[in-house]
Each structure stands twice: as C-alpha cells, then as structure tokens.
Amino acid sequence: MSMFQIFSISGSAVSSQSQRLNVVASNLANVDTVAGPDGTAYKARQVVFQTALVGATDDQGSAGVKVSNITEDQAPGRRVLDPHHPQADADGYVTYSNVNAVEEMVNMISASRSYQNNIEVMGTAKSLLLKTLQLGQS
Structure with a gap:
C-alpha cells in the first residue's frame, strides 16, 4: 500500500463519519x-457502514468505508x-418520536472521535511525506 492510499482510506472514513454526524x-x-x-x-x-474498495488500480486497492444505507x-x-x-x-395520548437523546449523544461523541482520528491520520501521513521529500533534498 502506498502512502497516497492512506489519504483515500481516511478520506472515505471522514466522509462517512460526516454523514453519520x-x-x-x-x-x-x-x-x-x-x-x-x-x-x-x-x-x-x-x-449502516460497508467496506468499500478505494483507489483500485490494476487489482491493487485498499479497503475503505462508505455509507451503504x-x-x-x-x-x-x-x-x-x-x-x-x-x-x-x-384516547388522549400524544405520540412523540422514538429518538433516545442519550443514545444519540453517545453516537455523536463516537462519530466525532472517529472523524478526528481520521483527520489526525491524514495529518501524520502528510507530515511523513513532507519529511521524506526533505530527506531527498539533502
């Protein structure tokens, strides 16, 4: 796997977590x-998330994630x-939504952390690529 595929993988995860949020x-x-x-x-x-093939070229690709449903x-x-x-x-009853606010807050925190972690992965990969270029200039 090349370093550039990391951006595709993390990018697909960021996009999916954004939809989740x-x-x-x-x-x-x-x-x-x-x-x-x-x-x-x-x-x-x-x-609902699903594994997806991202960056597929000549039978080479990496698993990413996408929202399937x-x-x-x-x-x-x-x-x-x-x-x-x-x-x-x-009968005098009012029907409210079936949304549980506590579960949704937990879901939001989980999605937010996943989003942040994938942004950090992309930042680290960028930093490593820049260091590699700097080594080549020396």
Missing part, C-alpha cells in the same frame, strides 16, 4: 417532535397522556 444531528433535532396529522411520528435514523428505527414512539394537547389521539 448529520444523521445524529437530525435525530437530536427531532427528539421532542410529535406525530403529524397522519399519526406517524419521526423515526430515529441510523447509518440509512435505516429507520421501527420501534414505536413514546406515548404521553396529555388530553389537552392539540395532537392528542382519541
């Missing part, structure tokens, strides 16, 4: 949303008894 942000923004007129509430979304959690939403709420059903 966007999904987490969307989930957190909809933590307390209630069901609309159709009776369905926002459903939490999760990112974004799935919706099919768990039922939180139901709260509030008969005076405008969105309450016939």
